Amino acid sequence: MNWGGVHDVFTLEEYGENILGARRAIPRILQLFLKYDIHATWAIVGMLYCKNKKELLDRLEQLNITYVDESFSPKNNLPNVGENETQDPYHFGSSLINIIKTIPNQEIGTHTFSHYYCLEDGQRMEQFEADLKEVVGLNQNATSLVFPRNQTNMDYLKMSKKYGITAFRGTEDSWIYRPYTSKTNTKIKRILRLIDAYVNLTGHHTYSFVDIQTEPLINIQSSRFLRPYSKRFKVVEGLRLRRIKNGLTKAAKSNEIYHLWWHPHNFGMNIEENLLFLEEILKHVEYLKTKYNFQSMHMRDVVDVMKIIS
Numbered sequence: 001m002n003w004g005g006v007h008d009v010f011t012l013e014e015y016g017e018n019i020l021g022a023r024r025a026i027p028r029i030l031q032l033f034l035k036y037d038i039h040a041t042w043a044i045v046g047m048l049y050c051k052n053k054k055e056l057l058d059r060l061e062q063l064n065i066t067y068v069d070e071s072f073s074p075k076n077n078l079p080n081v082g083e084n085e086t087q088d089p090y091h092f093g094s095s096l097i098n099i100i101k102t103i104p105n106q107e108i109g110t111h112t113f114s115h116y117y118c119l120e121d122g123q124r125m126e127q128f129e130a131d132l133k134e135v136v137g138l139n140q141n142a143t144s145l146v147f148p149r150n151q152t153n154m155d156y157l158k159m160s161k162k163y164g165i166t167a168f169r170g171t172e173d174s175w176i177y178r179p180y181t182s183k184t185n186t187k188i189k190r191i192l193r194l195i196d197a198y199v200n201l202t203g204h205h206t207y208s209f210v211d212i213q214t215e216p217l218i219n220i221q222s223s224r225f226l227r228p229y230s231k232r233f234k235v236v237e238g239l240r241l242r243r244i245k246n247g248l249t250k251a252a253k254s255n256e257i258y259h260l261w262w263h264p265h266n267f268g269m270n271i272e273e274n275l276l277f278l279e280e281i282l283k284h285v286e287y288l289k290t291k292y293n294f295q296s297m298h299m300r301d302v303v304d305v306m307k308i309i310s
Helices: 010-035 053-061 072-081 094-099 124-137 152-163 188-196 231-255 271-292 300-310
Strands: 039-046 104-109
Touching: 010 094, 010 271, 053 072, 072 271, 094 104, 124 152, 231 271
Parallel strands: 039 104
Antiparallel strands: none
8 A cells, every 4th residue: 555665755656556456466365375374464554444534634643753854754645645445545455454354364463553664863762652552543453563664673672562562573684684764775785685586695584483582572584575576577587486485495494484575565566477476485385384394474473482482
């Protein structure tokens, strides 16, 4: 949806087709997860729960995030917001959330209420706390947090624990993936992350349960971002698939974790190609389940295992 880190980067004219495509892709992703018994965490921006513009305005009224760059605030996009999901499929998503809830083994986590940027200049901890309070008001069962743009703010983790958060998705252990702001996300880092999706530059980023950081929250680090299909890189699609399969195989053989993630709007264009690619990954997971007793887990599943072994 447009709130998922898109509204401050693209206009609806530039990215609207991806957003509408995500609405078509999500039910089909869920059917693949059902077919292959995949446990997944859906980190949802709280604004998508709102039933209408009035509720959205009322909840945003409680927030005053003092970003130095005001374009980061969703309030600047309110003139583009319609009255409800029927009129505006770009900014509301309660029907999709309800569909996710009908599929077994899908965890509903949080991506903050306002797609809050925890490392950008101007914002403060009490503002992040106000944002989390809105999350709790909408989804009291949310225990897994994914920081928007991976802007993990270690100072905010202890406070998040007060609101029922037990785990977050950390970044890969490499300097090109470590938390960055809009200013520190340099071109060289972006280029190296792109290359790393096809060629093993930084390793597979698998890890064992005993190596997971547990304080102040359980850090379920990312292993790989599933980049969307690109016609420009079509000739090296096999490398991208092999990169992911090799990481999964390493994790399965070593009884380790491999954390794959993406945004639904990444599948919004070239839907068929992206879904076929995803199914190739899931077929490999199915093979690893049989050969190595590999298990599919969402973030709350990992927390449950940590409770047992700690």
